[in-house]
Every structure is written in C-alpha cells, then in structure tokens.
Amino acid sequence: MTGMVENNKISFASIKENFFEKFEKMPHAPLVEAMLNYKKAPMTGFHIPGHNRGCGILPEFSNLVGSDVLSIDTTDEFDNLGTLHPASGAIEKAQILAAQAFGARKTYFVTGGSTIANLALAFAATSPFDEVLIGRNCHRSVLTGLIISGAKVNWVIPKKLSDWAIFGNIEASDVEEKLKNNRNIKLVWITNPTYEGVVSDVKKIAEICKRYKAALIVDEAHGCLWNFNSKFPKTALELGADAVVHSLHKTGGAMTQSSMLHISKNSKFEDEKITHALKLLHTTSPSLLLLASLDAARANLQSQNGRKMLENAIENALYFRLEAKKIEKLHVLSEDNLDITKIFLKVDGLSGVELEYILEHDYKIEIESASDEGVLILSNIGNTRAEFEYLINCFKEISKKEYPKKQINNKIMPLIDPEIVMNLREAYFAPKEYIDKNNAVGRISSEVVALCPPGISILLPGEIIKKEHLPYLFSYEKIEVIRE
Numbered sequence: 001m002t003g004m005v006e007n008n009k010i011s012f013a014s015i016k017e018n019f020f021e022k023f024e025k026m027p028h029a030p031l032v033e034a035m036l037n038y039k040k041a042p043m044t045g046f047h048i049p050g051h052n053r054g055c056g057i058l059p060e061f062s063n064l065v066g067s068d069v070l071s072i073d074t075t076d077e078f079d080n081l082g083t084l085h086p087a088s089g090a091i092e093k094a095q096i097l098a099a100q101a102f103g104a105r106k107t108y109f110v111t112g113g114s115t116i117a118n119l120a121l122a123f124a125a126t127s128p129f130d131e132v133l134i135g136r137n138c139h140r141s142v143l144t145g146l147i148i149s150g151a152k153v154n155w156v157i158p159k160k161l162s163d164w165a166i167f168g169n170i171e172a173s174d175v176e177e178k179l180k181n182n183r184n185i186k187l188v189w190i191t192n193p194t195y196e197g198v199v200s201d202v203k204k205i206a207e208i209c210k211r212y213k214a215a216l217i218v219d220e221a222h223g224c225l226w227n228f229n230s231k232f233p234k235t236a237l238e239l240g241a242d243a244v245v246h247s248l249h250k251t252g253g254a255m256t257q258s259s260m261l262h263i264s265k266n267s268k269f270e271d272e273k274i275t276h277a278l279k280l281l282h283t284t285s286p287s288l289l290l291l292a293s294l295d296a297a298r299a300n301l302q303s304q305n306g307r308k309m310l311e312n313a314i315e316n317a318l319y320f321r322l323e324a325k326k327i328e329k330l331h332v333l334s335e336d337n338l339d340i341t342k343i344f345l346k347v348d349g350l351s352g353v354e355l356e357y358i359l360e361h362d363y364k365i366e367i368e369s370a371s372d373e374g375v376l377i378l379s380n381i382g383n384t385r386a387e388f389e390y391l392i393n394c395f396k397e398i399s400k401k402e403y404p405k406k407q408i409n410n411k412i413m414p415l416i417d418p419e420i421v422m423n424l425r426e427a428y429f430a431p432k433e434y435i436d437k438n439n440a441v442g443r444i445s446s447e448v449v450a451l452c453p454p455g456i457s458i459l460l461p462g463e464i465i466k467k468e469h470l471p472y473l474f475s476y477e478k479i480e481v482i483r484e
C-alpha cells in the first residue's frame with residue numbers, strides 16, 4: 001500500500017506529539033495505540049472492507065454510528081496492525097498483556113463471543129466418545145461444541161434454588177461422586193458464576209479434578225472482572241482451572257461479541273491444539289474494532305480510572321442491596337457465595353416478566369433479563385450512583401402499588417433432571433420428524449431448547465420430552481423429535 005491521501009497528510013512526528021500529549025496518562029494498550037496511528041495516517045485503500053473507511057456506506061448509517069467508527073472499521077492483516085491467526089504485531093502484544101493481566105499462560109482474543117471460545121475448547125479438548133462431565137446450567141455453546149466433537153455428556157446437576165426457579169452452585173461432592181463412579185471422565189466443564197451470580201467452590205472442584213486426573217474448564221463468562229478487585233471471588237485461573245472463558249463484552253467494558261479464552265499457567269491443555277481449533281472456528285475477518293475494544297477493556301480495568309469504576313460498581317451494588325432491604329415486598333437473592341454486582345430480585349405479587357414490563361413502560365428502565373420468578377439487574381462499571389438511587393425510588397413506588405394481573409407469557413425455568421437415552425451428536429444427526437408438541441411427551445427430542453438469556457438448555461437432542469417441559473414450550477406448535 002503506497003501513497004498518502006493528500007488532504008489527510010500528517011507527519012508521523014506530529015502524530016506522536018499529539019498522541020502523547022493527549023494520552024500521556026493512557027495505560028499501555030498496543031492495539032488501541034496502533035489503531036490511533038492507523039486513523040491518523042490513512043492510506044489509500046484497495047482492500048476489504050469495501051466501504052473504504054466509511055465512504056461507500058449509506059450516509060444515514062454513517063451519521064448514526066459516526067464517521068470516526070467507520071474510519072477504523074477494518075480487519076487484520078492491513079496497515080501493520082497485526083494478524084489474529086497466527087497472532088502477530090499489535091494484536092499479539094495486546095494478547096500478551098491480557099494474559100498478564102488475567103493471570104494466564106496464554107490469552108486469545110475472540111470476536112465471536114464466548115460462544116466461539118466454548119466451541120473451540122470443545123473441539124480442542126474432546127474427541128468422539130470421550131466422556132465429559134458438564135454442569136447442566138452450561139451455555140448452549142458448550143453443547144454445540146460437543147455435538148461437533150462427538151464427546152459423550154455426563155451431567156452434574158447444580159443445586160436448585162427452587163424459590164427463585166434458578167440453578168445455584170455446583171457442589172464439589174457431586175463432581176467427586178460422578179468422577180468416582182465413572183473413571184473414564186477426563187474433562188469437567190462448569191459455569192461459574194451462574195448468570196445470577198451464584199458462585200461454586202472452584203478451588204475444591206479443581207482439587208478433585210486433579211485427584212481424578214480430569215481437566216477442568218470454567219466458563220467464567222460472567223466473571224471477567226474478578227481479577228481486578230479483591231472484593232470479588234477468586235478467578236478460576238487462580239484456583240486451578242485449565243482453561244477459562246471470559247465474555248469481556250458482557251461486563252468488562254469491551255464491545256459486543258468480544259471475548260477472551262485463557263489457558264492457565266499450569267494447564268494440561270496444549271496451546272497448539274487450542275490455537276488450531278480457534279483458527280478453524282473463528283471468522284477469517286476479525287473486526288479490529290472488536291479486538292481493540294478487548295485491549296481497551298483490559299487497559300481500562302488495570303488503570304486507576306478503571307479500578308475506580310469497578311469500585312463504584314461494587315459500592316453501588318452494596319448500596320442497592322442495603323436500601324432494598326428497607327422496601328416491603330422486595331426480595332433480593334443473597335446466597336453466601338455471590339458476585340454481588342449481579343442483583344436477582346423479585347417483588348411479591350408480580351412475576352419477573354410483569355416487573356420487567358412495569359420497569360420498562362412506567363420507568364424507562366431496561367434490565368438484564370426477566371424470568372418467571374424474578375429479574376436480573378447488573379451493577380456495571382458504566383452505571384452511576386444516581387441511576388441506582390432512581391432505581392431504588394422506583395422500587396419504593398412499585399412496592400406500594402397494586403397492579404392488575406396481566407396476560408403475559410411467562411418464561412418458566414423448569415429445573416428438570418434430564419432423562420438421556422441417546423448421545424448428543426448421534427441424536428442431533430439422527431432422522432427426525434416434526435410433531436405436534438402435545439403428542440411429544442415420551443418422544444426423544446432432537447432439538448436444543450434453551451432459555452435465552454442466559455442460553456441454559458431445557459431440553460437437548462437425545463433426551464426424553466416430559467410433560468413438565470410442555471409449559472416452557474409455549475412458543476412451539478410443533479417440535480422436532482427422533483423419527484421412530
């Protein structure tokens with residue numbers, strides 16, 4: 001690539017000058033810095049993406065997202081920004097800094113969310129017919145990964161918090177029991193924390209896995225902040241997991257779809273296998289915007305300012321939890337071991353879905369999710385104390401009102417123990433038919449039916465459909481089952 005665009009000619013010296021003037025105190029973020037240089041010294045481009053820094057795009061869209069964003073919307077390989085597969089240049093440097101920040105041996109940036117990270121781990125760590133032990137509350141991407149690999153799933157069912165209709169922690173003793181009874185299990189894969197913030201004893205589970213020579217993967221998608229404030233639970237990378245997945249885009253301040261996959265310092269896994277799996281499953285055109293947002297999120301969390309934001313998120317959560325206790329009819333989930341920034345709550349007389357509706361329509365509040373029982377509110381690094389004060393005032397008002405019952409389809413979370421009769425992959429690829437859901441009880445599902453968010457499976461290929469599943473299938477007229 002040669003030739004600078006005439007009107008945008010800027011000398012490198014002046015870029016450096018402006019850059020350091022403006023960002024003297026910016027924590028080191030090599031990819032963000034490379035992108036800044038890329039933006040300030042544009043080349044004449046004859047490459048993908050064809051919109052060419054926003055010139056070939058619908059003007060209304062350009063106005064909507066801002067021409068600055070479009071001017072740096074590029075993929076790897078160009079303009080000395082580095083490549084993702086294999087990692088090189090500024091991207092590699094950013095990954096190394098992330099590994100140091102999170103306490104990993106190696107960290108991979110992923111632009112397809114934790115979904116791709118989980119698929120890659122399943123692909124790299126399991127082979128057809130391998131026996132694996134999975135927490136039933138896993139995200140459906142773990143199961144998609146196992147459909148690809150053909151590994152055989154054994155379930156460990158987390159504690160059921162029936163009053164809240166959610167899964168709680170996974171008991172270490174249950175993991176031990178499963179490993180003791182099936183010595184072929186070579187991999188344990190758990191989700192920690194749960195979507196609602198409940199934390200398992202990962203240290204104990206990791207010790208048990210070591211004793212039984214099983215690897216441990218922890219899907220810590222919802223716990224990516226933990227290494228940056230000691231008030232949080234300890235991270236699985238510290239507690240002995242072999243690999244850990246973090247959705248930096250969920251709570252870490254990165255842009256949507258940006259995640260990290262970490263290999264721990266003493267991991268059993270071979271880096272090469274994971275590198276290879278990621279390369280096969282990942283897009284070949286990773287968005288530099290998303291990759292840079294991972295570098296920025298890491299740098300922010302390590303910076304003084306970022307630490308302050310995190311401290312505020314914790315303080316705001318504590319403030320809310322304290323004030324909530326004073327409000328009649330309002331109940332907040334408060335398990336012993338919890339990520340307190342995840343606030344799962346309910347109000348007497350209202351389903352979670354009704355409460356979500358009221359918050360949205362009467363108070364213009366958007367929450368993370370609603371279930372039959374309650375709603376999930378996140379105290380994020382981007383929230384202010386004023387927002388939490390407003391929220392508390394809203395709940396004070398809501399708790400005093402009488403609401404008429406509305407006809408809203410509730411999202412029921414049936415905590416049903418699965419009855420597995422076929423291997424996941426075998427069932428997924430078996431001949432199928434669509435039948436009326438009312439005739440489906442007793443048949444073998446070939447569908448993944450999952451509650452989204454958070455993507456926890458209600459019914460999987462190879463499992464018997466029970467009458468308890470039917471209320472959840474309210475949006476289905478027909479369901480796909482294995483042909484008899």
Ligand SMILES: Cc1ncc(COP(=O)(O)O)c(C=O)c1O
Pocket residue numbers: 112113114115116118138139141191195219221222247257259453454455
């Ligand atoms: C525990 C868990 N793992 C993985 C994922 C997938 O994450 P992503 O949306 O980043 O692909 C989710 C999504 O909600 C999740 O809750």
